[in-house]
Amino acid sequence: MIPASMIAVIISGSLPALFALAADNTKTDRVIAQSDIGTVHYKVVECIDPALSAMECHAREQRQLTRRLHEQWITAAAKTYAVVLTDDEQAMVTRELASEKDHFAGAARHFHALALAALEVRRGKDPGLVVPELAKHGVTAKELEWELAHFPTIRDAERAAAIDYFATSEESGRVYLTRRFILQHLQTIVTKRSANEHVSFDVAEEEFWSEIAGAIHMRIIDSTFEMPEKKGILVNP
Amino acid sequence: MRKLYAFWLTVVVFLVPQLASAYCSTYTVILSQTTLFGDGSVSVLITGWDTYEVCDAVGGGTDGGPDGGGSGGGTGSVTSPIPPYITLVNIDTTDPYQPIVTADVATNDPDDPVNRISLDVNGTTVDSSYSSGTPFARYQLHLPAIIYFPDGTTSLTAKACSAALVCAQVSANMYRTTPSPNKASVDMFATWLELDEAGTGPLEGPIPVPMSGYFGHSLRQMYTTTLFGGPEVGANSHYLIRDSLVTVSGVLPVPDWSGAVRASGTIGWWNSWGLFTSANPVDCTLPVRCSSKSGGVSGAFGYAPSVTDQVSAVLFEGQPAAVTNTSLSISFP
Secondary structure (H helix, E strand, O other), rough: OEEEOHHHHHHHHHHHHHHHHHHOOOOOEEEEOOOOOEEEEOOOOOOOOOOOHHHHHHHHHHHHHHHHHHHHHHHHHHHHOOOOOOHHHHHHHHHHHOOOHHHHHHHHHHHHHHHHHHHHHHOOOOHHHHHHHHHHHOOHHHHHHHHHHOOHHHHHHHHHHHHOOHHHHHHHHHHHHHHHHHHHHHHHHHHHHOOOOOOOOHHHHHHHHHHEEEEEEEEOOOOOOOOOOOOOOOOOO | OEEEEEEEEEEEEEEEEEOOOOOOOEEEEEEEEEEEEOOOOOEEEEEEEEEEEEEEOOOOOOOEEOOOOOOOOOOOOOOOOOOOOOEEEEEEEOOOOOOOEEEEOOOOOOOOOEEEEEEEEEOEEEEEEEEEOOOOOEOOOOOOOHHOOOOEEEEEEEEEOOOOOOOOEEEEEEEEEEOOOEEEEEEEEEHHHHHHEEOOOOOOOEEEEEEEEEEEEEEEEEEEEEEEEEEEEOOOOOOEEEEEEEEEEEEEOOOEEEEEEEOOOOOOOEEEEEOEEEEOOOOOOOEEEEEEEEOOOOOEEOOOOOOOOOOOOOOOOOOOEEEOOOOOEEOOO
């Protein structure tokens, strides 16, 4: 539980940014990377955290891009090598998913409260009145700041508030838990390649992902970003 | 006949150290008679001498006896003083900032009663008291706060001495150790929002998309133990809670978070503390990324304390998040 004094500090430190964001609806998209699987769009992210330098902000964007590109590589690799979960693995995913049901319900309440608060702000409610209400649900001013920054219009906020966060959260859990097993299968494939080709696992993994990225014609459109390193994804699946 | 002008007796005392007994002193008393005559002549007559030995060690002492010789006989002997008795009752660490050493002291020699009681730490006196004057008494001597003692063995000695500096003493050791931190860990399951620019639906446009994953959450709690090689009461200095190091780790986005630790069963002034950005433990190597915070307070003592951390206000690279297992506890012992 956050002490009341801390909440006061957060509120006082964030309110000017919240008001600024409430009036800002001029963000545009850009395409950063492209492949046969799809494009990776990014909003022109102006760092909303004043504590981050421009370099740190760019590093954060690069990490987010890296994760999205890795997602595409993993999807493509699973398809290429026809990786599917065994019955035991599938059962384990189902069990783990069930054990996290309360978590997904809590996450859904959290995100829904956040989306509704942002919608209220977009409809004209004073953010200074919204933040204390959100704090009762464990939602921080910084989270509202993010929501307002990324859903700058009433229409955007309505779309965010209409999402079934329980279903989408649970689905994200299913994807994650399934992906862990897919990564283990891919790790086995790369381990065999490493042994057959008498190269280190690192080298074999780099070759593996280079092939996958090449096969789906992945390329970086925005030169301010870099293609992620093609290793380390299978080290700790 | 010479005229007798003056006559007096002289007693001369020689102090003769005896190498064979470091705690004993030997006294030789020479009795002489000096006569001054009218013609200026002086006559000195040694009438006798006696030797005495006085020892200040327990069980020491040898009756000095007549040592014969000379022209006169011995005049008697002095019994060496009997040392006092001291025993350690306990070391009271109910308040580790004002620990008390209690000792019972008894005078064994009515002619040489206990005069002063003192407490030494590694040979240096840290507290002392004059005797109450009664043959038997209980004394309380103050140790410095436990927090000021370094790790290792410290000798504590309670000493009772008589006016003649005949002393008795009793010792106990204090042992302080700072072992490797206690560690607890748990998997946190997190779901956070990311922006999907190409969101679809009845109202097309960007939408928040939940992402999920496991993260590591560990609490390393540093501490120091203090034990005594003697009777102890209170025992609140058994554990001194030191800095806490909390680490959130994973191969997914690095979380930003706030942290605090609460201690139970401690008697320090503070029982909770905030955590601030800190160096990561050595097991944080890519692809695992860590975010660590540490903090602590000085002097959180307790007999069997416990600490609980709380990870809160989690954001994944600025993105909203909901997280489970945000709290970990470690109990001592």
